Amino acid sequence: MGALLSIRDLRAGYGKLEILHGVSFTVEEGSITVLLGANGAGKTTLMRAIAGLIPVRDGVLSYCGEDLAPMPAHERVERGVTLSPEGRMVFASLTVLQNLRLGAISKRARAGAESRLASVLRRFPRLAERRRQSAGSLSGGEQQMLALGRALMAAPRLLLLDEPSLGLAPIMVKQIFAAIRELRSEGYSVLLAEQNAQLALEFADQGCVIENGALRLSGRGADLAASDELRKSYIGI
Ligand SMILES: Nc1ncnc2c1ncn2[C@@H]1O[C@H](COP(=O)(O)OP(=O)(O)OP(=O)(O)O)[C@@H](O)[C@H]1O
Ligand SMILES: [Mg+2]
Structure with missing residues (x-):
């Protein structure tokens, strides 16, 4: 290392x-x-x-x-280099999927975004279940998973x-x-x-x-x- x-x-x-x-x-x-x-x-x-x-x-x-x-x-x-900011900062009115896709807007992340999305949803089954739900309706813990998932979408x-x-x-x-x-x-x-x-x-x-x-x-x-x-x-x- x-x-x-x-x-x-x-x-x-x-x-x-x-x-x-x-x-x-x-x-x-x-x-x-x-x-x-x-x-x-x-x-x-x-x-x-x-x-x-x-x-x-x-x-x-x-x-x-x-x-x-x-x-x-x-x-x-x-x-x-990807920051998952304090206070989660998910977009409350957007769905879980929309929030995740926003994590992959960089050039680096665009390639392979769909397979990364699938892997984030496998990693956090709770997010998969709620993928069409608005982020604002998730519990605090689920929102934190979403914030982490969104950071992973950036291919960090x-x-x-x-x-x-x-x-x-x-x-x-x-x-x-x-x-x-x-x-x-x-x-x-x-x-x-x-x-x-x-x-x-x-x-x-x-x-x-x-x-x-x-x-x-x-x-x-x-x-x-x-x-x-x-x-x-x-x-x-
Ligand atoms: N936008 C800002 N403008 C001016 N001062 C700020 C700003 N953001 C933070 N500070 C000040 O910088 C110092 C460090 O704040 P910071 O948010 O980095 O602390 P922290 O270690 O993350 O604390 P916490 O555990 O509460 O999140 C504090 O005194 C805070 O008031
Ligand atoms: Mg702080």
Whole structure:
């Protein structure tokens, strides 16, 4: 395994406000990296900077040997960088199928979209059953599956999943995490923002803790889960 994404001294923010003050870490190919941090730590900001939704002010975002930083968001999508945003953001009035097809509008994703659609519907039978239903009528957990399915429709190589378990009942959280684990076994690389440190570190290969826009801790998932420092941090496990 080598580094798929290598972030060095990344600075980003909104307007005059700098939120990320020089963050550095790597995401290995075919692995799950979990990004931990309290509310407001900067997890979503980091995801947005990687996806190209906000500019990188300084630092390097090296992906497959290319610097993403100067690239607009759509070019990153063409390279397989796909964000599943916080809060799911499905189109409530469109059907499940329409939402999924919208995930495949990039040039990269158009080829093979129908077979990818079939595989998403096999992966999430609940979505298949409800494929003609409006996304707004799905339960929270089903909407999260839809958001994940839509991200898969983009033919990703690096999946950026921003708190996919937020607000879900424990049984749904387990299903979502099982799906993410399965994705890793199929070779996808995942960067997962999550607040539930214990749960996430159980299956993450690597973990990073962000605090006030800076990296506070990082290491192998299992080591981090056992570390006193993480225990002592406000995240607590
Ligand atoms: N559009 C924006 N304009 C200005 N400030 C913002 C904007 N979005 C986020 N922020 C600020 O950036 C900081 C980091 O927010 P961010 O959403 O990245 O945190 P987070 O770690 O994802 O938190 P959460 O776990 O609650 O999702 C916060 O102080 C937030 O108020
Ligand atoms: Mg967030």
